Amino acid sequence: GAGVSQTPSNKVTEKGKYVELRCDPISGHTALYWYRQSLGQGPEFLIYFQGTGAADDSGLPNDRFFAVRPEGSVSTLKIQRTERGDSAVYLCASSTTEATGELFFGEGSRLTVL
Amino acid sequence: AQSVTQPDIHITVSEGASLELRCNYSYGATPYLFWYVQSPGQGLQLLLKYFSGDTLVQGIKGFEAEFKRSQSSFNLRKPSVHWSDAAEYFCAVGATLTGGGNKLTFGTGTQLKVEL
Numbered sequence: 481g482a483g484v485s486q487t488p489s490n491k492v493t494e495k496g497k498y499v500e501l502r503c504d505p506i507s508g509h510t511a512l513y514w515y516r517q518s519l520g521q522g523p524e525f526l527i528y529f530q531g532t533g534a535a536d537d538s539g540l541p542n543d544r545f546f547a548v549r550p551e552g553s554v555s556t557l558k559i560q561r562t563e564r565g566d567s568a569v570y571l572c573a574s575s576t577t578e579a580t581g582e583l584f585f586g587e588g589s590r591l592t593v594l
Numbered sequence: 595a596q597s598v599t600q601p602d603i604h605i606t607v608s609e610g611a612s613l614e615l616r617c618n619y620s621y622g623a624t625p626y627l628f629w630y631v632q633s634p635g636q637g638l639q640l641l642l643k644y645f646s647g648d649t650l651v652q653g654i655k656g657f658e659a660e661f662k663r664s665q666s667s668f669n670l671r672k673p674s675v676h677w678s679d680a681a682e683y684f685c686a687v688g689a690t691l692t693g694g695g696n697k698l699t700f701g702t703g704t705q706l707k708v709e710l
Binding site: 483484511513515520521522523524525528530535536571573575577581582583584585586587588 | 598635638639684696700
């Protein structure tokens with residue numbers, strides 16, 4: 481597709497379960513970002529990939545959160561032992577590597593932890 | 595560390611009226627500044643950005659923003675609001691990442707309601 485695609489659009493899980501969220505960036509974009517948006521807040525940076533490697537993971541809240549991008553395209557955000565506080569919309573964005581490059585965002589995956 | 599403040603959580607304007615959304619930032623160097631709009635069921639869309647040069651930048655949908663270094667502000671304006679402008683607006687400051695790309699820090703957003 482032409483834009484950033486995220487699946488699932490909605491995910492409801494129980495506390496303690498494992499969750500995977502997928503992001504398919506715009507073709508040719510080498511930079512990929514994950515953000516988290518809690519209710520009433522702006523998006524918060526989680527992790528940034530340049531190609532296959534995580535160049536900056538300073539926003540991951542703890543070691544229950546992990547993300548991969550094995551082939552430099554699709555990325556998966558993985559959350560272990562989910563907690564109610566993980567409930568949020570997880571946004572993915574991609575861009576070129578230009579310093580002035582625009583970030584293109586997907587519609588997000590809404591995660592609800594019961 | 596960089597930060598962004600959007601002091602207005604909600605703003606209501608009448609269709610056809612002018613609009614100004616406030617944004618103040620904190621950043622140690624010359625900032626990269628952005629305004630994004632988020633409509634229900636849609637992803638964040640870039641309205642405009644400032645990197646350098648002319649401090650008045652034009653964006654899509656008739657929006658403009660002015661960078662004022664002395665006030666650490668980057669307010670968004672539109673002369674005449676349309677009902678379709680109702681959405682949430684986010685100001686962001688960017689920091690260049692190693693290897694390229696931008697790490698954006700967002701404000702908490704301003705929800706715009708347009709009265710017909």
